[in-house]
């Protein structure tokens with residue numbers, strides 16, 4: 001067993017910064033015996049339906065979490081319920097702060113305060129090795145609480161980098177995300193897929209901020225006949241359990 005000082009040193013050497021600008025990653029290496037290193041990963045689950053026990057997206061996500069926890073009991077899982085979170089307004093002041101960064105200018109005291117709140121939300125988001133996100137389709141798109149969250153975290157120097165020479169570059173890299181999409185209708189046909197602004201939009205945004213390993217689970221049609229709902233939900237729960245195994 002190494003001394004406490006050696007253990008502390010190992011943690012400092014092995015652990016990347018948990019929340020530095022742009023990328024973070026919350027991986028914590030714990031070594032009680034040099035030959036047996038236990039890697040503790042952080043999984044962040046973003047929950048975006050307000051329907052809780054009636055929510056299909058949450059039910060499928062919970063199946064994922066139960067399977068994941070069984071396989072990785074040592075890992076940290078954080079659930080972030082966007083309906084139980086007071087996100088900062090992304091208003092004129094915050095937008096001025098954003099443009100100051102894009103134009104390489106410094107913040108006023110007021111802008112700095114508005115920007116700090118944005119950075120705090122980003123840090124909580126970035127402090128994970130793996131992600132799970134579940135969302136309902138609302139009016140062909142995503143629920144407004146998730147859009148609000150996206151507008152807060154989509155920031156230069158945090159989730160993306162921009163330069164006129166190289167264009168946009170996502171900074172949330174090297175981490176997988178499983179996404180559970182619940183919809184009332186079915187969007188498999190070409191005609192219906194053309195009005196699906198939930199999955200294509202979200203995936204575009206995730207790629208924009210750097211995700212490349214995006215693992216979708218679609219649960220639909222949740223406003224269909226009871227048999228169709230039950231069959232689709234059982235299949236989605238099985239898919240979630242499989243995804244948890246490879247996460």
Ligand SMILES: Cc1cc2nc3c(=O)[nH]c(=O)nc-3n(C[C@H](O)[C@H](O)[C@H](O)COP(=O)(O)O)c2cc1C
Pocket residue numbers: 049050051054055056057058135136137138139140141182183184185186222223
């Ligand atoms: C405000 C609202 C808007 C909705 N809009 C759509 C829609 O445009 N297309 C659709 O297929 N289903 C729509 N639905 C149905 C939901 O997508 C469906 O009930 C789904 O199961 C919601 O996810 P949840 O069960 O996790 O809350 C809507 C539901 C609500 C509450």
